[in-house]
Amino acid sequence: MKRVFFILSLLIVFNSLAQSKYSLSQKKFKRHSSKQDFFKSNARLSSNGYQQIQSNHATGILDSVTYWGYDNNTNSWTHPYYKTLDYGYNSNHNVNIDTAQGWNGSKWQTDGVENNNYDVNNNLLSHTYSDWNGTSFFVYYAEIYTYNANNESTSFIQQIWKNNALTNDIKANYSYDSNHHLTSVLYQY
Secondary structure (H helix, E strand, O other): OHHHHHHHHHHHHHHHHHHOOOOHHHHHOOOOOOHHHHHHHOEEEEOOEEEEOOOOOOOOOOOEEEEEEEEOOOOEEEEEEEEEEEEEEOOOOOEEEEEEEEEOOOOEEEEEEEEEEEOOOOOEEEEEEEEEOOOOEEEEEEEEEEEOOOOOEEEEEEEEEEOOEEEEEEEEEEEEOOOOOEEEEEEEO
């Protein structure tokens, strides 16, 4: 069963990487070439309007995901360059922790740890990426989400490590009509 999930995971990852225009660093920290692309990629249309994506993984319970690069010059897959492993789940099967590793040319080394926190409705409240500085982890990147009583995302804040502190980088506020359709998004940079 693990083998089936692993192969399915690889196919999904290969497909998403083959169609992606973003680099590893943009994927790792969910950074995009334009901030509008960021918000489009972090929202999905549901039956009751736009909602925040609750999970990065559509395959269910994972034990690891390996990301391979594709070399357009040789038309071949290169050595894997990034992987996530040691997934931890809460009682509702939401990923609440995983470890990120990068390939340094000869071996895998720990890059960081991702942590997620959810409310009682399984809405993602916060996501942090803690980077390894050689001796300890420090929060390098954070996302904070809020929701209304209908579980619709009402705000999003992205923070990045800058000048030895987490600093607000992007903020979005979402408004909905009485039919739960997204009516406005206010972006602040």
